[in-house]
Amino acid sequence: MSYTKANTITRKFDVVIIGAGGSGMRAALELSRAGLSVASLSKVFPTRSHTVAAQGGVSASLGNMSEDNWHYHFYDTIKGSDWLGDQDAIEFMCREAPKVVVELEHFGMPFDRNPDGTIYQRPFGGHTANYGEKPVQRACAAADRTGHAMLHTLYQQNVKEKTNFFVEWMALDLIRDEDGDVVGVTALELETGDLYILQAKAVLLATGGAGRIFAASTNAFINTGDGLGMAARAGIPLQDMEFWQFHPTGVAGAGVLLTEGCRGEGAVLINSEGERFMERYAPTLKDLAPRDFVSRSMDQEIKEGRGCGPNKDYVYMKLDHLGADTIHKRLPSVYEIGVNFANVDITKEMIPVVPTIHYQMGGIPTNINGQVVIKKSEADYKVPVQGLYAVGECAAVSVHGANRLGTNSLLDLLVFGKSAGKHIVQTVRNQAEHKPLPADAAGRTLARLGRLQESKSGEYSQDIAQQIRTSMQQHAAVFRTQASMDEGVLKINAIREKVGSVTLKDKSKVWNTARMEALEVDNLIEVAQATMTSAAARQECRGAHTVYDYEHPADHHEFPLGRNDKEWLKHTLWYSQGNRLDYKPVNLKPLTVDTIPPKVRTF
């Protein structure tokens, strides 16, 4: 069996969406409702996408339980992003939030309720009232299964609107024509092993995060950054990939997430001396400071010898004081995770936690309509690529900048899924014909498949993937050093050389998961190299990127953590071709309100 141009099957749609998580399904809904022909591809059944694992909530300044408005949310998000977020996109998201959440409620989302019938909202890290004064209740929640409820609600609406789902299909490469426009994608149907060209007037990437480039991750195994790999191979840069969020409370040793909603409900972090140490680091917000801040504080406690357990390598989260009733009502899954993954009954004992890789702030650069944008010149750095869109965790619009606030991702999926959907409807309706496919439409994909099919020796993809994960874990950690990052760059560059000669033992066609995993490694390496190269180049501390060497630079006393706005208040762009970096400005100008100027970040 071999893959050839002759046995590649071509099909035509108005729009192809890669990914059926929250963002892909929110966009699909707009398109199907407008009567377009949509193919929505997913590696797994839609409701198994990683969005299903989101626990804590979705943010919106509804003000149901404490005084709130979108201006506070806007301020918190910019400060949370360490000023790397684009203020126009952040304004757009925070203003739209109440609308898209109420819309979701009307779709049938089973939110928890207050006695007066309004949506229940809990506090979350970095979300405050009155510009940092005190925590606010902004996270709209369905117990600790908010993503589960949201994904099922969106799936049901899509079933109603007759969206075409292509389940257990893996998209492989973008097809660009000689103008650089995207005119379709190639994809494998896993059940048959057949290769397809899906021709489309627009392609939307909604492939989620790539947390699986790290060894210890809260992410699903399918989160291999396929959309990022596809974009990178097609010549599109990846933005701000040095910024990876460590969630403070992964179960030590297991990596499974315990939602920040725990601390939202009142849980606290405790060191080996029984001290609630966050009071020292963040006197106002304490355990509800943003994630980069809390993760660093935990790491610091561990480094200074106040970690818990035989190896002093974790801290405890304490929940028992919340009472068993609250825990069973508000945090039922967290209770189960405690029993199953740590053998701890959280209603009675403390649970061991460590910062764990959770979320990528960077991604494929887009504007607020979800259009993928590229840099043509110093003045022209937001030029849309015709026919290509990206939303959700794989995209960088950029609302999260250098550090995302909890619950702002589910919001991002709803807001930008919807706006991209609307923009695609308008564009596609005005385009009578599909643009023709280039002669070698499947060329790149056939070369990738052929290489695996003909391989006789070389390393196995799972071994290469493991090498990537171990290197990333070691060289792109919570605290980084220049020397360690430089070493990480060399290691990842060396692993990249080996990726080209991965061998595939099982060459059968039908349901070949080994082939799928080998193809995923092509994406892991793009994301890993983007991350290491971008990180080693950024000589400052900002958000989740903390480098010892730059913590207290002599000429930047105004920022105790070593943020260097003079030189580094800019977005990174990484290009796969030539492993090259470029930069573009951060947009500090909101749509209608005044700029929130950079200042010291304390909590």
Ligand SMILES: Cc1cc2nc3c(=O)[nH]c(=O)nc-3n(C[C@H](O)[C@H](O)[C@H](O)COP(=O)(O)OP(=O)(O)OC[C@H]3O[C@@H](n4cnc5c(N)ncnc54)[C@H](O)[C@@H]3O)c2cc1C
């Ligand atoms: C454990 C956990 C808890 C979280 N809790 C919260 C929370 O409480 N609040 C919050 O705001 N955020 C939370 N987050 C973050 C948030 O859930 C994610 O960022 C978000 O759900 C990502 O959604 P998405 O639509 O971008 O992608 P996903 O939901 O990850 O979906 C990606 C889709 O792409 C498909 N796909 C990928 N590659 C391919 C390919 N090659 N071909 C075809 N299909 C492909 C997959 O099959 C899937 O359907 C949490 C994340 C985790 C991991």
